[in-house]
Amino acid sequence: MSVTALVGAQWGDEGKGKIIDILAEKADVVVRSQGGNNAGHTVVVDGVTYKLRLVPSGILYDNKVCVIGNGIVLDPKSLLGEMNEIKANGRSLDGLKIDARAHVVLPYHIALDGLSEKMRGGSDIGTTKRGIGPCYMDKAERSGIRMCDFINPAVFAEKLKINLNIKNKIITEIYGGEALSYDEIYNEYVEYAKLLAPYVIDASVFVYDAIKAGKNVLFEGAQGALLDIDVGTYPYVTSSHPTAGGFCIGTGIGPTLIDNCLGVCKSYTTRVGKGPFPTELDDEIGDAIRQRGGEYGTVTGRARRCGWLDLVILRFAVRVNGLTSLAVNKLDTLSGIKQLKVCVGYNKNGVLLKDFPVDISDLSDCEPVYETFDGWDEDVSSVRSYDDLPANAKKYIEFIENTLGVKVAMVGVGPSRDQNLTR
Numbered sequence: 001m002s003v004t005a006l007v008g009a010q011w012g013d014e015g016k017g018k019i020i021d022i023l024a025e026k027a028d029v030v031v032r033s034q035g036g037n038n039a040g041h042t043v044v045v046d047g048v049t050y051k052l053r054l055v056p057s058g059i060l061y062d063n064k065v066c067v068i069g070n071g072i073v074l075d076p077k078s079l080l081g082e083m084n085e086i087k088a089n090g091r092s093l094d095g096l097k098i099d100a101r102a103h104v105v106l107p108y109h110i111a112l113d114g115l116s117e118k119m120r121g122g123s124d125i126g127t128t129k130r131g132i133g134p135c136y137m138d139k140a141e142r143s144g145i146r147m148c149d150f151i152n153p154a155v156f157a158e159k160l161k162i163n164l165n166i167k168n169k170i171i172t173e174i175y176g177g178e179a180l181s182y183d184e185i186y187n188e189y190v191e192y193a194k195l196l197a198p199y200v201i202d203a204s205v206f207v208y209d210a211i212k213a214g215k216n217v218l219f220e221g222a223q224g225a226l227l228d229i230d231v232g233t234y235p236y237v238t239s240s241h242p243t244a245g246g247f248c249i250g251t252g253i254g255p256t257l258i259d260n261c262l263g264v265c266k267s268y269t270t271r272v273g274k275g276p277f278p279t280e281l282d283d284e285i286g287d288a289i290r291q292r293g294g295e296y297g298t299v300t301g302r303a304r305r306c307g308w309l310d311l312v313i314l315r316f317a318v319r320v321n322g323l324t325s326l327a328v329n330k331l332d333t334l335s336g337i338k339q340l341k342v343c344v345g346y347n348k349n350g351v352l353l354k355d356f357p358v359d360i361s362d363l364s365d366c367e368p369v370y371e372t373f374d375g376w377d378e379d380v381s382s383v384r385s386y387d388d389l390p391a392n393a394k395k396y397i398e399f400i401e402n403t404l405g406v407k408v409a410m411v412g413v414g415p416s417r418d419q420n421l422t423r
């Protein structure tokens, strides 16, 4: 048996969904523990592309249990839409389970996300506007509505009334927005609650028992290390913990139960939304990576910012997650680029920084320091063995591995299940 945690090692969209889907073949249980439908995890199976937002990426096998843990903020309308898409593709939802403690995203969270972003003007965060931050705010403020409240119509009615009263004041009096209707929300959402109630369990007990029974359990991270609310590029972060510790808090299990932590990254760097990005390429190479890599957001369709691989960031991800191995995706996207650069440190007024600065304002004085590599022309998307990669591609991967001191266990050469080289 093994308990493996999988995390994004950059700013999200590293190809976590693809790797989870591959590893899920040998797993019994796949667990999501943080974030919500701000996540967009793409899985390509038999030529069909699935964009999973809340449902764990193990759902595309028939016999896996897929758990939505307590640390999730769950938009019922979005989840039901996703469940319908999965069913329409002939896949089963029998294995889906939702923790009773997960917090519910309601229309006022979505309205407030949009209004607060607008109020910030040019210093907006560039959120996905899915109500994620406002829902976690209610959780921390202790006024949130949890799944156990939501599926009890009397409790839901009472909590919704109290919350909406306050939120409507904030929406209208502070932000100058339109008040939302209690009746409309209640009548619509009470029906969603009925549909979701059969899936609700105590997932902390379930996952603990599964681990103790020797099952293979896979934790599926959403977002990435640099988007962590505590250690990420604050305030340009999400409102949860995409780092490995988030699995413990967001599932209700202890850290000694997790055996391994696999970080997923791309062979370059991308970011959606605002915030610092030291190796960003605002030129034709950045455009070429965006075009070839299809770097457009899964959730919002926004163009992703693209840049060179940054080992300062990956060194940070190794530290904050305790990574035991790494999967490097999208090596195929770099084919044909004559010279590749990899950032190995930041030069701050003549001093070489190897650790990502705590205060992002320090980055304005930092210049990335690059090592340059010869690229390769070959299309590697049909390569199926690491040894068959061009020599320069192997040099690139081995430089990452040696610099970080962490094994690159997998290399991605395309979006499908079989386009993954295991070492």
Ligand code: GDP
Binding pocket: 008, 012, 013, 014, 015, 016, 017, 018, 039, 040, 041, 042, 043, 044, 293, 294, 298, 329, 330, 331, 332, 333, 411, 412, 413, 414, 415, 419
């Ligand atoms: P996630 O949020 O980390 O699951 O990543 P996304 O699904 O948002 O974005 C990753 C994108 O890259 C998706 O479109 C994947 O299908 C695609 N992808 C994953 N691995 C590879 C790879 O090795 N090569 C290529 N070309 N595409 C990949």
Ligand code: IMO
Binding pocket: 008, 011, 012, 013, 014, 038, 039, 040, 041, 125, 126, 127, 128, 129, 130, 132, 133, 221, 222, 223, 224, 227, 236, 237, 238, 239, 272, 273, 274, 298
């Ligand atoms: P996956 O799981 C990439 C980013 C948003 C924004 C910031 C805050 O697919 O890797 P939020 O809506 O969470 O309050 O937005 O976080 N963001 C992501 N970027 N991938 C994601 O998820 C993301 N989820 C949130 O773009 O910059």
Ligand code: MG
Binding pocket: 012, 013, 014, 039, 040, 041, 042, 298
């Ligand atoms: Mg994504």
